[in-house]
Amino acid sequence: MAMQRAQFLSLMAEGLRKVFFDHFDELPSVYPQIFDIQKSTKRMETDQTIAGIGMLSVKPEGEPTIYEDMTEGFSQSAMHTAYSKGIRVSRELIDDDQYNIINKRTRALARSAKYRKEWDHAKMFNNAEATTYFTCGDGLALLSNSHKLAASTTTFDNYAASTSLSVTALEAAFNAIRRFPDDNNMLIALEPNTLLIAPELDWDAEEILGSTNKPYTADNEKNTMRGRLKIVKWPFLTGTATWFVLADKGVIAPVSFNRTPVEFSRDGDFDTDDLKVKVYTRYSLMRLDPRFCYGDVG
Secondary structure, rough: OOHHHHHHHHHHHOOOOOOOOOOOOOOOOOOOOEEEEEEOOOOEEEEEEEEOOOOOOOOOOOOOOOOOEEEEEEEEEOOEEEEEEEEEEHHHHHHHHHOOHHHHHHHHHHHHHHHHHHHHHHHHHHOOOOOOOOOOOOOOOOOOOOOOEOOEEEEOEEOOOOOOOHHHHHHHHHHHHHHEEOOOOEEOOOOEEEEEOOOHHHHHHHHHHOOOOOOOOOOEEEEEOOOOEOOOOOOOOOOOOOOEEEEEEEEEEEEEEEHHHEEEEEEEOOOOOOOEEEEEEEEEOOOHHHHHHEEEOO
């Protein structure tokens, strides 16, 4: 059923001082700062890890070299999901709208698409303690105290486990990320880069990372955490105490596959003269390797 004039009688008459429509500023997109955005030309995408070999073994004199096979690690697939929404408007409503509000329909659809993508990408972090929507390559939640390695029985921990944001919590995050091993339990070079937080933690984060002296103490110690992390506030994080320390995105990051960029199309109905406008996009997300983060959802 098309939107008709009877639903918007105020737009048919002159004399309104101002008509408010999408007059608030939109939230800026945050997920491109966090995700590795990749184009896709396939129905689905699959990533596979290959475990290398461990460190050298001792070779006693006269004994043969020990040979070790590389093995397949974890695999994960992402099936693209399509999203769409449309607006149908009568010809008469378009013609008689005195304030050109109905002609802004594409702007409303664009906002809807942008909001959906931001919400979906944040869902990965909002559900970081659960396997309801996403799992990592080892089958566990994004945050876990027992993440598996593909070629070793050793586990690693990236879960702060109900720890509030503090200097101590960030120090633990730095220590954990710097100690993350590869699939053969050999240390790798990862460095914390970003502090991703809910907006409610803005004040704490600025105190912790911006103070010259160590916050919350009276000992006048140097604040060694100052300026070490870029603060990124994400209103789409639903937990008011949610925080994540992320490694350098250029080294490791969750992936956002863009199968079909946001596109708009329009068509007219020959019999009714209604105008139909719709937006369509298709994408998927993947978090094969959890070593890009350490944190807590609060």
